[in-house]
């Protein structure tokens with residue numbers, strides 16, 4: 001993605017260097033534009049060194065804007081897939097809300113047709129001032145996105161709202177708003193399950209598995225970035241991804257209930273959770289004392305979430321399942337596809353503990369047409385994006401999937 005990072009004169013400007021580096025390391029092209037005040041807080045040399053791209057100054061006689069001042073602002077406006085202003089000052093927010101174009105950054109903001117995102121940071125009094133809030137509402141009415149500041153101790157010594165949001169949350173917001181939307185997923189509602197379930201024996205002991213939820217969370221991000229409205233039903237302890245409505249659950253029964261409450265409103269389901277197949281027959285409300293527990297655990301089956309939702313689906317809803325197999329992967333996946341009436345199964349080879357918690361992974365899709373070319377090995381975020389593209393292609397190719 002091609003990102004223009006506008007950096008006005010806020011004390012948090014130094015954090016935009018980290019943001020530029022993070023986005024560059026993720027393979028995006030980042031060009032920075034400093035305002036005159038911004039250049040007092042951070043230097044063009046820092047930014048161009050981190051991004052490997054030119055850094056632009058405020059005026060035609062500064063920095064790269066010198067080269068061809070008559071059209072540079074239009075070229076930059078066209079070049080951008082997204083523009084992000086970090087940290088957004090009260091001053092620049094006010095200018096942009098009123099269509100002023102007094103320097104390069106405000107001019108490019110006015111000229112661009114790319115999505116624009118603001119991450120404000122300022123003193124609490126400034127942030128809560130009705131003028132700033134009215135200007136932000138105006139920007140929102142133009143379709144701009146705003147990543148609200150956090151609460152905390154501000155550089156001015158005051159405590160309150162106005163602290164720049166976390167750099168990685170801003171990076172996610174930029175990617176989400178700037179990603180080219182996949183046509184057949186744009187606006188679609190996708191329900192995703194992720195993570196392990198936990199089946200408690202008593203208040204301290206539990207039966208669970210080695211899933212972390214990382215793959216499902218990356219899938220939630222990738223579907224979100226492809227334009228889908230994602231609802232995530234999440235087991236385990238990993239943090240929920242930004243911009244995804246997340247319901248946290250513990251047991252298989254809770255996961256099923258959370259899915260059932262959301263399923264009729266969804267266009268598709270991705271069942272990436274590692275759901276426990278069995279749970280203890282009884283739950284002891286008080287901790288079972290050492291030596292007093294039974295020698296043998298009696299287990300009963302948990303509900304089959306995919307099969308239950310598959311049986312309740314309406315025409316047009318699609319379901320992708322996951323299978324973690326340690327042997328005979330493709331045959332097991334084909335049987336699961338058939339038995340639960342799924343549209344696709346993505347098979348993990350988990351022999352020797354592979355896949356759980358690893359940074360890279362390979363998935364082999366199995367559909368009614370049989371096994372397909374493996375996707376990977378890739379890092380889990382790249383793998384998730386590749387899965388979304390593969391699935392988008394399947395939906396586009398077949399019209400609706402049933």
Ligand SMILES: Cc1cc2nc3c(=O)[nH]c(=O)nc-3n(C[C@H](O)[C@H](O)[C@H](O)COP(=O)(O)O)c2cc1C
Nearest residue numbers: 008009010011012035037038089090091092121122
């Ligand atoms: C030390 C210092 C820190 C500042 N920090 C902020 C800030 O965090 N947020 C803000 O909106 N303005 C801040 N300002 C005020 C802006 O720098 C000032 O409004 C400037 O005109 C902004 O210009 P620009 O929006 O063109 O970059 C700060 C000023 C100084 C001197």
